Amino acid sequence: MNDATPIDSGAVAAIGHSACPHDCPSTCALEVDLLAHNRIGRVRGDSGNSYTAGVICAKVARYAERIHHPERLLKPLIRAGAKGEGKWKEASFDAALDLIAEKFVKAEAEFGSETVWPNFYAGTMGLVQRDGINRLRHAKRYSNHFGSFCTNMAWTGFTMGAGALRGPDPHEMAKSDCVVIWGTNAVSTQVNVMTHAIRARKERGAKIVVVDIYDNPTMKQADVKILVKPGTDGAFACAAMHVLFREGLADRDYLNKFSDDPAGLESHLQTRTPEWAEAICGVPTSEIEDFARLVGNTKRTFFRLGYGFTRQRNGVVNMHAALSLAVVTGSFQHEGGGAFHSNSDIFRLDKSLVEGTRYFDPGVRWLDQSKIGRVLTGDAEALNGGPPVTAMLIQNTNPANVAPEQRKVIEGLRREDLFVAVHEQFMTDTAQLADVVLPATMFLEHDDIYRGGGHQHIILGPKLVEPPEGPRQNHDVIEALGERLGVSDREGFGMTPRDHINYMLSKRGLGDFESFKADKWADVQAGFDEAHFLNGFGHRDGKFRFKPDWTRTPAANKPPKRMGPQGPVDQLPEFPDHVELIESADTEHPFRLATSPSRSFLNSSFAETKSSRTKEKRPVLMLHPEDAAACGIADGDRVALGNSRGELAMHASLDAGQRRGVVIHEGLWPNSAFEGGEGINTLTGADACAPYGGAAFHDTRVWVRKA
Numbered sequence: 001m002n003d004a005t006p007i008d009s010g011a012v013a014a015i016g017h018s019a020c021p022h023d024c025p026s027t028c029a030l031e032v033d034l035l036a037h038n039r040i041g042r043v044r045g046d047s048g049n050s051y052t053a054g055v056i057c058a059k060v061a062r063y064a065e066r067i068h069h070p071e072r073l074l075k076p077l078i079r080a081g082a083k084g085e086g087k088w089k090e091a092s093f094d095a096a097l098d099l100i101a102e103k104f105v106k107a108e109a110e111f112g113s114e115t116v117w118p119n120f121y122a123g124t125m126g127l128v129q130r131d132g133i134n135r136l137r138h139a140k141r142y143s144n145h146f147g148s149f150c151t152n153m154a155w156t157g158f159t160m161g162a163g164a165l166r167g168p169d170p171h172e173m174a175k176s177d178c179v180v181i182w183g184t185n186a187v188s189t190q191v192n193v194m195t196h197a198i199r200a201r202k203e204r205g206a207k208i209v210v211v212d213i214y215d216n217p218t219m220k221q222a223d224v225k226i227l228v229k230p231g232t233d234g235a236f237a238c239a240a241m242h243v244l245f246r247e248g249l250a251d252r253d254y255l256n257k258f259s260d261d262p263a264g265l266e267s268h269l270q271t272r273t274p275e276w277a278e279a280i281c282g283v284p285t286s287e288i289e290d291f292a293r294l295v296g297n298t299k300r301t302f303f304r305l306g307y308g309f310t311r312q313r314n315g316v317v318n319m320h321a322a323l324s325l326a327v328v329t330g331s332f333q334h335e336g337g338g339a340f341h342s343n344s345d346i347f348r349l350d351k352s353l354v355e356g357t358r359y360f361d362p363g364v365r366w367l368d369q370s371k372i373g374r375v376l377t378g379d380a381e382a383l384n385g386g387p388p389v390t391a392m393l394i395q396n397t398n399p400a401n402v403a404p405e406q407r408k409v410i411e412g413l414r415r416e417d418l419f420v421a422v423h424e425q426f427m428t429d430t431a432q433l434a435d436v437v438l439p440a441t442m443f444l445e446h447d448d449i450y451r452g453g454g455h456q457h458i459i460l461g462p463k464l465v466e467p468p469e470g471p472r473q474n475h476d477v478i479e480a481l482g483e484r485l486g487v488s489d490r491e492g493f494g495m496t497p498r499d500h501i502n503y504m505l506s507k508r509g510l511g512d513f514e515s516f517k518a519d520k521w522a523d524v525q526a527g528f529d530e531a532h533f534l535n536g537f538g539h540r541d542g543k544f545r546f547k548p549d550w551t552r553t554p555a556a557n558k559p560p561k562r563m564g565p566q567g568p569v570d571q572l573p574e575f576p577d578h579v580e581l582i583e584s585a586d587t588e589h590p591f592r593l594a595t596s597p598s599r600s601f602l603n604s605s606f607a608e609t610k611s612s613r614t615k616e617k618r619p620v621l622m623l624h625p626e627d628a629a630a631c632g633i634a635d636g637d638r639v640a641l642g643n644s645r646g647e648l649a650m651h652a653s654l655d656a657g658q659r660r661g662v663v664i665h666e667g668l669w670p671n672s673a674f675e676g677g678e679g680i681n682t683l684t685g686a687d688a689c690a691p692y693g694g695a696a697f698h699d700t701r702v703w704v705r706k707a
């Protein structure tokens with residue numbers, strides 16, 4: 001941090017209140033030092049918000065570095081050389097928007113409306129600025145967008161079992177006697193989980209158990225470390241359930257009342273012994289037994305299930321298995337007990353106006369964002385029965401960096417017959433390949449509203465400072481394009497962000513923009529019985545499904561009907577199990593690579609700030625020391641790694657504490673941070689996970705050698 005830009009701590013004129021807009025389950029309530037009408041100082045966690053509890057991550061505390069960054073995009077740019085050459089000419093916003101509209105009209109005239117693909121994701125999680133692009137899409141009948149990068153396997157696995165995507169109040173973690181942090185690197189990715197878990201340890205002597213594939217910053221804080229091999233959590237969970245049944249620690253009365261087939265599960269688990277699991281997941285039999293006894297005897301066990309362990313081709317099954325374990329112990333009946341993954345079901349804000357869902361046409365083809373490389377290189381399956389994509393608006397996402405099968409993504413974005421407009425804050429890997437770049441505002445410069453996936457608050461993020469001259473908010477770009485493309489009279493257009501916020505809040509009976517300005521947030525957590533599923537689980541019969549109907553049970557993120565089930569659905573198991581759907585190692589590719597988030601970047605964001613880059617140092621491959629020795633690799637050596645999708649070079653680091661055969665690369669470094677100019681997603685695959693799609697970012701086989 002020593003050589004980072006100092007944060008201006010000059011006189012604080014006022015304190016503003018906001019929410020962190022980034023794609024992080026913590027969605028922190030923020031206090032922002034306002035130094036001038038266009039300048040911020042420090043950002044802090046709001047201590048008045050019970051979940052944030054005054055704690056935020058270092059990268060957002062230093063937001064001044066990002067918002068006042070000298071490299072922010074300020075002017076619309078039109079490509080003046082070859083794609084990616086870096087030659088631009090500046091344009092007025094009107095001229096740039098005119099050009100985009102002209103290209104969209106032309107593309108539509110030639111190929112039909114589905115040739116235009118508005119593409120977006122999670123740069124900001126604000127409902128107005130993120131989701132408004134769908135209003136333009138639906139009004140124009142442009143191609144639909146299947147957002148499969150992140151939540152699919154996790155949400156599907158959870159909902160298949162519980163019938164809903166919600167759970168016990170996350171604050172209850174502090175009232176637990178055992179907190180199992182499973183497949184989430186919370187210290188790095190959602191720091192507030194640690195606040196509440198550590199409170200339980202301090203105040204109640206609770207044990208913190210971490211289930212992960214390497215000794216990451218979260219596992220370093222654990223009392224019990226369970227180190228599984230990637231993609232084997234199902235085996236571990238099944239063996240733990242086996243022990244629970246065998247030793248009389250399963251809550252049979254509860255199971256008879258609240259689950260579909262406990263007897264079937266018990267008999268299925270007969271052969272899922274700890275010895276069976278040890279051979280698959282690498283966790284010694286005695287550790288599996290000790291873990292099962294700990295959670296079986298500790299009524300108040302809170303299972304905090306993350307996203308990371310579901311980024312495997314069998315991730316849905318593993319999430320469902322971990323959740324099933326929490327049901328077998330009966331943990332849901334107790335305060336401080338149960339399993340929590342996401343509260344996304346509880347918010348129920350009406351987005352029909354902001355997203356224009358009222359004029360959504362189910363006949364329009366869908367494109368899977370994870371398959372953007374295949375889509376843009378003309379793969380017929382990925383094009384899903386529609387025309388080639390020849391025009392795009394990309395807002396709020398950086399697919400040239402974050403999407404799998406990166407070589408195809410780049411090849412596609414370079415196509416001469418593809419027109420790409422990118423609305424961005426920085427010259428990202430994606431923006432570099434655009435035809436038109438539009439500068440975007442940041443969250444403190446526009447109005448929006450946010451939901452906390454990892455907790456239960458809806459938080460207002462009003463405009464607090466003036467943007468520099470140039471950048472416009474996403475909402476304004478969508479409105480301006482709506483006008484130029486002849487849909488501005490459609491319902492939902494012509495409203496301000498505040499109008500949208502007022503509509504969503506008032507329909508939910510939660511007040512409006514002004515009342516939220518005073519109250520800052522609303523807590524919409526369900527009552528105890530509902531949250532703990534004591535009135536029944538979310539399925540019609542109220543029963544938890546140990547035997548999910550993988551392709552028929554409705555899921556929270558159910559893919560559009562027209563896309564249907566995805567991936568090898570016929571290989572999904574009847575009961576919780578280990579299924580070898582993963583990209584297993586083989587003789588040519590003896591290592592399994594996980595590409596886990598780093599602490600100082602947030603997806604591809606913050607890689608532009610000096611303090612984050614300084615902390616992350618350089619792209620690194622974490623190897624087991626014995627694996628390294630076998631390959632003749634020493635700490636700090638340059639290594640090459642690759643598979644059929646491509647290859648990369650980086651430096652070795654030997655202290656990750658994973659099992660043999662597992663290698664880890666942390667962080668979405670910009671592609672240019674690697675020697676060859678290709679990023680980590682060169683190695684990851686875009687094949688869909690069963691049954692409802694999603695990208696298996698942590699499930700990649702590779703070879704590794706000294707470079």
Ligand SMILES: Nc1nc2c(c(=O)[nH]1)N[C@H]1C(S)=C(S)[C@@H](COP(=O)(O)OP(=O)(O)OC[C@H]3O[C@@H](n4cnc5c(=O)[nH]c(N)nc54)[C@H](O)[C@@H]3O)O[C@H]1N2
Binds near residue numbers: 024150213597
């Ligand atoms: N600092 C920072 N914070 C972030 C992000 C970021 O990039 N940086 N990204 C944000 C986003 S978009 C999301 S979705 C969340 C994700 O946050 P998390 O839910 O924490 O998910 P990951 O960080 O992807 O992975 C969590 C851990 O799971 C491990 N893991 C991988 N495969 C397996 C497996 O098979 N089994 C087990 N048990 N563990 C496995 C990973 O190595 C990692 O240590 O974080 C958000 N917060």
Ligand SMILES: Nc1nc2c(c(=O)[nH]1)N[C@H]1C(S)=C(S)[C@@H](COP(=O)(O)OP(=O)(O)OC[C@H]3O[C@@H](n4cnc5c(=O)[nH]c(N)nc54)[C@H](O)[C@@H]3O)O[C@H]1N2
Binds near residue numbers: 129396442697
């Ligand atoms: N290898 C590997 N790949 C991954 C992952 C992984 O763990 N490993 N994680 C995956 C996951 S979970 C996710 S969610 C995706 C995330 O993928 P993205 O959503 O693409 O990632 P972000 O970096 O969060 O945001 C993208 C861009 O949005 C911009 N942005 C922010 N706010 C605004 C705004 O208000 N307006 C506009 N126009 N732009 C804005 C930022 O500058 C940033 O460049 O990545 C996925 N890719």
Ligand code: SF4
Binds near residue numbers: 024191
């Ligand atoms: S990135 Fe996550 S932990 Fe950091 S301030 Fe935002 S919501 Fe909080």
Ligand SMILES: [Mo]
Binds near residue numbers: 023149150151
């Ligand atoms: Mo994500």
